[in-house]
Amino acid sequence: MKVGIIGFARSGKTTIFNSLTGAHAAVGTFGSRESNIAVIKVPDARVDKLSEIFNPKKKTYAEVQFVDIAPNEAAGADKALDSAALATLKNVDALVHVVRAFANEDVMHPMNTVDPARDCRTLEEELQLCDLIIVEKRLERMHKEHRDKEREYDLLLRCKEHLESGSPLRTLALTPPEEKDIAGFCFLSQKPVLLLGNYGDESIGKPDPAGLQEYAHKNGFTLIELCGAMEMEVAGLPEADRKTFREELGLGEESRTRFLQTAYEMLGLMSFLTAGEPEVRAWTIKKGTKAVDAAGVIHSDIQRGFIRAEIVGYDAFIAAGSMVKAKEQGHSRLEGKEYVMHDGDIVLFRFNV
Ligand SMILES: Nc1nc2c(ncn2[C@@H]2O[C@H](COP(=O)(O)OP(=O)(O)OP(=O)(O)O)[C@@H](O)[C@H]2O)c(=O)[nH]1
Ligand SMILES: [Mg+2]
Structure with missing residues (x-):
């Protein structure tokens, strides 16, 4: 499975990427201009147990690949995605929107204020607009080529109306053949979105400090809440120390575990297994x-x-x-x-x- 990490400039995307994957990508102003990629293994006790029994040459867990988009080249923009990001995101299975909920005077939000619900709405509109542009171009071209009697034309018209009414394509009811017909467009608003609230340590223990829980609940989003900067620090510690630190800081269960559980549930994923002497392996599929x-x-x-x-x-x-x-x-x-x-x-x- 491939997951794309998106969000406005300086929302902590790379910080979250590091804390979930254990990578050490540079954050802040000196961060890389390239996107970051890392793969994590999905812990699975069944793979461990089967390996004890089969004693295989190879033990392979299911994997999740994370792509952290490069900083937006149009600095200060109220858009989260530039053309490089759009290309990077085409093939991901799900989007994780890192929503800035931390205050930090040294690093300004591109829209100057910290307002998580506004960021969620703005980014959602941006995804829809990206798709609408693709749909309109394609319709125009088909029209010119006198192909407006084709099934695809009708389907794209439906997509257009849906987007124009302010709804993402993930809420448009499609039959399995229709899904196949538009799969090649890799529409962004069709991809599932998981909201990830990135809080500062001042928020620990406060109920819904940024109003994100309320927003997610009202709008049907799944929300994960993390303190990115602290998580990243803890992720860099030796494994033996991590548990104690997490307890002392009130961080709760390992962020990667929480993330994977929530993502699997939201995306309706499960695993089947193959087992033999050469390899014991878990494979991820949709329910x-x-x-x-x-x-x-x-x-x-x-x-x-x-x-x-x-x-x-x-x-x-x-x-x-x-x-x-x-x-x-x-x-x-x-x-x-x-x-x-x-x-x-x-x-x-x-x-x-
Ligand atoms: N106080 C505080 N600062 C944070 C937190 N998360 C990130 N930052 C800071 O915000 C700045 C941007 O963090 P990044 O992780 O680079 O953010 P980004 O979204 O990848 O930024 P771009 O890739 O440049 O768009 C860095 O200086 C971080 O140290 C947080 O939870 N609390
Ligand atoms: Mg970054």
């Missing part, structure tokens, strides 16, 4: 994914040549203690293409290409 599409996450050949999925549930496997026993006890099932995957399914795909 509701069918066996044949889950196969495609591993390799397109396996999807194309799909015959059957041999499945044992994780809990049944652990109770049985081995694959042989799980099979003897009748826990192994052969499922077809249409089978809807369950969280923790241990799978062996049978395929033929």
Whole structure:
């Protein structure tokens, strides 16, 4: 999974990027002009347990890639995204909007005041406007080419109306074939947005100090609240010291864990597992994914040549203690293409290409 970190200039994007990934990208004025990329492993006790049993050559956790967009070249702008950012964000699966909720006289907000709800609204409008420009250009071109009887034209007209009414494309009801038809546009307002309130340490212990909880609740957003600067400091400590510091500072559970749990839940993600001597591995899919599409996450050949999925549930496997026993006890099932995957399914795909 790929996540794009967006937000206004100096909202703490790189600070949050560092605290979630443990990277050491430079923050502030001397930060890099390039975007930052880092990958984190998704902790999964099932991968650890299966590895104890299979003793594989390789143990692979699911991964989340974070992209922290480069500072906006148009300094002082009330826009969060320049053209470089737009290109960077095309292929991410979700957006994390870092909302500045900390006061810091030394680093001014590009709009001079700190107003989290305003930033959320402004950025949401910006995403919609970016998409509207793409839609209008495409419609105009299709019209010129006398292609306005095509299905895509109708669909884009619907997108246009929806955007013009001030709504993001993620709230437009689309059938699965329609989703496929517009997937190539990589519309930004269609991507799920997770709000990340970046607070100063003066906010710790205060109820909804920036009004962000209320905003998120009213507008149907998921919100994660962090003290970016402190989190980044703690993320740089040796692992043994981190827990004590977190407790002393009142920071609560590890920010990465909290982030991953919230993001998985919001995005409706789950994992299935593959296990054998060469490798034990977790794979991330959306809830509701069918066996044949889950196969495609591993390799397109396996999807194309799909015959059957041999499945044992994780809990049944652990109770049985081995694959042989799980099979003897009748826990192994052969499922077809249409089978809807369950969280923790241990799978062996049978395929033929
Ligand atoms: N007081 C305080 N300062 C913070 C916090 N988070 C970030 N800052 C400061 O704000 C400045 C900008 O932080 P960055 O993480 O570089 O912000 P950014 O959004 O990546 O900035 P650009 O990439 O330049 O748009 C730095 O000087 C940080 O030290 C915070 O939680 N509290
Ligand atoms: Mg930055």
